Amino acid sequence: MLSSQIKSNEIIFGSCNKDLLEEVIFYGMGLGADFVEIFIENTDNSSVLAEEDFITSVSPSFGRGAGIRIFKDKKDGFVSTNDLTKNGLMRSVSQAIEMLDITDNKKIEVFNGLDKHRDYSLSKKKWINEVPSIHEISEKLLVSTKSLKKNNKIITRKGSYSRNLQEVIIASSDGTYVSDIRLHQTVGLNVIASDAQYRSSGSRRFGSSGMPHEFRLWDHEKAANDVFESSMNMLYADYVDAGQMPVVLANKFGGVIFHEACGHLLETTQIERGTTPFENKLNEKIAHESVTAIDEGISEGSFGSLSVDDEGMEPEKSVLIKDGILKKFISDRAGELRTGHKRTGSGRRQNYSFAAASRMRNTYIAKGEHSKEDLINSISDGLYCKSMGGGSVGATGQFNFAVEEGYLIKNGKLTNPVKGATLIGEAKEVMPKISMCGNDLELAPGFCGSISGSVNVTVGQPHIKVDSITVGGR
Amino acid sequence: MNSKEITIQISEAADSLNLKKWDYGASFSNDYSVQVDKGEAKQLKASQKQILTIRVWNESNLVGITTTSDISESGIKKALNQANIASDFGNKNERTEFSPLAKDPIEVKDSKKRNPVGIKKLLTLLREAEVKLLKSHESIKSVPYNGLSESFYERVYANSDGAFRSYSKSQAVLYLYARAAEKNKKPRSSGSVKLGYGVEDIDIESCIKDASNKTISHLNYSSIKTDKYLICFSPESFLTIINAFSSMFNARSILDGVSLSNKNSIGEKLSTEALNIYDDGLHEKNISSSPFDGEGTPTKRLCLINKGRLENFIHSESTARIFKTIPTGHAGLGSKVSVSPDWIVVEKSEENSYLKTSLDHSTFEGEFVYIEELNAIHAGVRASQGSFSLPFDGWLYKNGKKISIESATVAGDIKYLLKNIVNIESNQEVTTSGISPHIWVDELSITGDA
Numbered sequence: 038m039l040s041s042q043i044k045s046n047e048i049i050f051g052s053c054n055k056d057l058l059e060e061v062i063f064y065g066m067g068l069g070a071d072f073v074e075i076f077i078e079n080t081d082n083s084s085v086l087a088e089e090d091f092i093t094s095v096s097p098s099f100g101r102g103a104g105i106r107i108f109k110d111k112k113d114g115f116v117s118t119n120d121l122t123k124n125g126l127m128r129s130v131s132q133a134i135e136m137l138d139i140t141d142n143k144k145i146e147v148f149n150g151l152d153k154h155r156d157y158s159l160s161k162k163k164w165i166n167e168v169p170s171i172h173e174i175s176e177k178l179l180v181s182t183k184s185l186k187k188n189n190k191i192i193t194r195k196g197s198y199s200r201n202l203q204e205v206i207i208a209s210s211d212g213t214y215v216s217d218i219r220l221h222q223t224v225g226l227n228v229i230a231s232d233a234q235y236r237s238s239g240s241r242r243f244g245s246s247g248m249p250h251e252f253r254l255w256d257h258e259k260a261a262n263d264v265f266e267s268s269m270n271m272l273y274a275d276y277v278d279a280g281q282m283p284v285v286l287a288n289k290f291g292g293v294i295f296h297e298a299c300g301h302l303l304e305t306t307q308i309e310r311g312t313t314p315f316e317n318k319l320n321e322k323i324a325h326e327s328v329t330a331i332d333e334g335i336s337e338g339s340f341g342s343l344s345v346d347d348e349g350m351e352p353e354k355s356v357l358i359k360d361g362i363l364k365k366f367i368s369d370r371a372g373e374l375r376t377g378h379k380r381t382g383s384g385r386r387q388n389y390s391f392a393a394a395s396r397m398r399n400t401y402i403a404k405g406e407h408s409k410e411d412l413i414n415s416i417s418d419g420l421y422c423k424s425m426g427g428g429s430v431g432a433t434g435q436f437n438f439a440v441e442e443g444y445l446i447k448n449g450k451l452t453n454p455v456k457g458a459t460l461i462g463e464a465k466e467v468m469p470k471i472s473m474c475g476n477d478l479e480l481a482p483g484f485c486g487s488i489s490g491s492v493n494v495t496v497g498q499p500h501i502k503v504d505s506i507t508v509g510g511r
Numbered sequence: 512m513n514s515k516e517i518t519i520q521i522s523e524a525a526d527s528l529n530l531k532k533w534d535y536g537a538s539f540s541n542d543y544s545v546q547v548d549k550g551e552a553k554q555l556k557a558s559q560k561q562i563l564t565i566r567v568w569n570e571s572n573l574v575g576i577t578t579t580s581d582i583s584e585s586g587i588k589k590a591l592n593q594a595n596i597a598s599d600f601g602n603k604n605e606r607t608e609f610s611p612l613a614k615d616p617i618e619v620k621d622s623k624k625r626n627p628v629g630i631k632k633l634l635t636l637l638r639e640a641e642v643k644l645l646k647s648h649e650s651i652k653s654v655p656y657n658g659l660s661e662s663f664y665e666r667v668y669a670n671s672d673g674a675f676r677s678y679s680k681s682q683a684v685l686y687l688y689a690r691a692a693e694k695n696k697k698p699r700s701s702g703s704v705k706l707g708y709g710v711e712d713i714d715i716e717s718c719i720k721d722a723s724n725k726t727i728s729h730l731n732y733s734s735i736k737t738d739k740y741l742i743c744f745s746p747e748s749f750l751t752i753i754n755a756f757s758s759m760f761n762a763r764s765i766l767d768g769v770s771l772s773n774k775n776s777i778g779e780k781l782s783t784e785a786l787n788i789y790d791d792g793l794h795e796k797n798i799s800s801s802p803f804d805g806e807g808t809p810t811k812r813l814c815l816i817n818k819g820r821l822e823n824f825i826h827s828e829s830t831a832r833i834f835k836t837i838p839t840g841h842a843g844l845g846s847k848v849s850v851s852p853d854w855i856v857v858e859k860s861e862e863n864s865y866l867k868t869s870l871d872h873s874t875f876e877g878e879f880v881y882i883e884e885l886n887a888i889h890a891g892v893r894a895s896q897g898s899f900s901l902p903f904d905g906w907l908y909k910n911g912k913k914i915s916i917e918s919a920t921v922a923g924d925i926k927y928l929l930k931n932i933v934n935i936e937s938n939q940e941v942t943t944s945g946i947s948p949h950i951w952v953d954e955l956s957i958t959g960d961a
Contacts, residue, residue: 102560120559
């Protein structure tokens with residue numbers, strides 16, 4: 038008998054767990070659940086930190102656990118556990134059933150057993166042996182931090198790498214039975230520059246999914262030059278004057294504004310809460326006609342790409358906004374159940390301890406027809422936001438974002454660097470003001486924190502022009 | 512397995528792998544939470560979690576670390592092995608040792624650990640709270656962000672030198688964020704968070720009242736003109752600022768070059784003389800208090816700013832050794848041990864004669880901006896540069912009227928802010944992150960879109 042055919046009372050990764058999973062699901066359905074979902078993961082992560090010319094931290098971590106979700110009508114109970122034995126999983130099902138107060142088990146929903154196993158992990162099992170070793174990572178990070186020391190104004194240099202390898206098994210009472218392996222690698226460089234009372238910082242982060250060799254291909258010299266130049270440009274920058282003005286947002290990470298300010302409002306979790314102004318705006322104009330926006334999980338190697346989402350659905354390419362018209366919401370299983378919007382393969386979670394929710398994947402504004410220069414030349418007095426820091430969106434849709442690297446635009450030309458700028462606005466008001474989109478779409482990796490934890494995403498856009506926005510400063 | 516059994520298991524596994532020196536930190540928790548939506552249960556959640564972080568010293572006395580959720584015998588052995596492998600990359604330039612205080616007595620207080628009330632009770636209480644909040648004002652249309660949870664956890668630290676510490680606690684949290692809307696006006700939102708040792712300790716009525724009052728008070732809103740204003744920071748918002756710039760007191764940040772302070776900054780004047788700041792993790796009002804840190808060092812009260820001057824840094828074992836002092840109980844276990852404050856207490860010092868005591872947020876009739884809550888700290892604070900630009904919720908007090916401010920940011924420099932404190936009110940208020948009175952600062956920049 039092959040080892041994969043041995044019946045086990047515990048989940049074993051890399052083996053067939055069908056019988057055990059079916060037994061657990063049958064148990065939940067028999068107790069009166071409308072729907073049972075089991076998400077099981079096994080993780081093998083590591084991170085390395087280089088500071089100045091030394092490796093100062095190497096942190097491996099691994100773990101395993103299961104998240105069990107039971108739906109009854111439109112409510113759900115979610116239980117997470119580290120116990121992957123049959124008894125442990127059954128216990129979690131019982132706990133979820135009890136939480137939901139399901140006492141009527143006469144009306145039993147049908148469970149016909151699990152479908153044929155969809156195994157997305159077959160070609161990925163070798164990844165763990167292909168990713169760079171700690172030794173290889175350390176050597177490259179040290180070369181990278183050395184590259185940052187370009188003059189004596191650089192007082193702090195850091196390089197960081199992290200690798201997350203996640204093996205998942207997803208099974209549910211609609212027959213879904215899926216396995217997958219996900220690999221995410223990210224590397225970042227940071228500097229602080231100082232000269233007398235002046236200080237500045239620079240940072241860049243790079244990331245990929247499903248590409249074990251990507252770190253080896255990373256151009257650390259280019260990255261170091263970029264971070265160094267950014268910190269030098271900003272070292273003696275004046276604070277920006279506050280006010281309303283036109284801005285040009287750079288491509289790549291400039292897309293974080295669309296992600297935060299508009300993307301989240303197009304997740305069905307926001308409809309469930311009644312916190313999106315776009316709830317009843319499907320097929321209505323919500324943005325300037327120059328704006329087409331997309332959320333997808335299929336771009337090869339992009340940080341937010343997936344073979345299958347955390348609910349076992351293959352991700353689709355969702356055109357959210359087409360020529361300014363709202364076309365679709367980002368939806369998961371609970372979103373479909375509670376709002377009626379069809380699932381888009383966007384059910385995502387940080388790990389087994391979170392229930393999946395509708396989350397963005399690779400989200401970007403599509404490219405337009407203008408050059409970057411066209412956008413800048415069209416402004417007589419404004420701000421160019423070359424690099425964005427983080428930001429946030431309030432419960433009623435107001436957003437604010439820090440500009441990490443900004444330049445004044447005077448008479449159609451870039452002039453002095455400025456610091457301390459914050460962009461403030463509301464998606465509903467700003468989206469119609471995106472009047473020009475460049476032809477230089479690029480994506481950038483990031484981490485998005487929300488209801489189901491922190492997930493890997495890509496943000497992106499070409500250069501875009503916003504006709505008027507509030508710029509906070511001093 | 513209980514924590515003593517795990518310690519024995521780690522000790523035996525370490526022996527079998529010939530690992531002489533090790534320590535570990537662990538946490539074991541059971542959490543239960545509920546959310547509701549217009550009277551209906553939305554999501555009910557339970558989780559059982561265990562996290563174990565093991566450090567191993569190799570023959571060259573270099574440290575390696577591993578974190579795992581697998582506390583089975585094989586899981587523990589795997590973690591020790593991984594940590595041993597990682598120790599080959601241990602930091603030779605800043606060695607880590609056991610805390611010299613890891614076996615000192617710790618201050619044991621009544622943990623006030625409560626028993627679980629269970630999901631059904633949580634659900635009933637939250638449903639009732641939501642209904643009351645919705646009924647409190649006709650403009651409150653929903654409570655989109657709400658939750659009631661209870662957690663039961665145990666934390667452990669032990670090492671191969673015989674140190675063993677553990678404590679267990681319970682904690683409950685209620686949050687209610689309401690959304691109010693009036694015709695031809697933008698929706699407004701605000702809320703309240705309450706903590707307790709257990710659900711029965713949470714003042715649910717006051718949470719409902721706070722959430723309602725705050726939300727309603729923002730219905731009458733207006734933009735604010737960009738200018739410099741006299742500012743009154745609420746206790747919560749002032750503590751947010753202090754915590755955001757706590758790298759000023761942090762020895763780890765100093766060694767990493769990301770602090771505004773340096774090794775020689777003790778005694779430096781950081782603020783107005785009227786200001787005292789302490790870190791007091793064991794304060795009786797700190798529901799999340801822990802009697803020891805990640806390295807097993809006992810937690811204690813520490814003066815950070817005394818009459819405006821920097822008095823102490825917070826330390827881990829290694830930073831304390833480098834600074835030739837003792838650890839202060841602020842370490843977080845990790846490959847690179849982190850250092851962070853526990854519970855900030857802000858108070859008025861004896862040197863306060865020059866303060867403008869007429870500035871009282873409840874009686875002052877002049878024009879000022881009241882900052883209730885600062886947002887987007889991760890994005891708007893440049894701790895290494897001392898600058899901040901932060902959106903906030905608050906009001907403009909002008910001509911005897913109080914008007915909610917729409918979409919504005921406050922920007923400035925932390926050193927300027929601390930040195931331009933013009934009043935520290937007498938009454939301290941307890942918040943979820945510490946204790947502080949209202950603090951007045953003159954001439955800070957506010958950006959609005961009026």
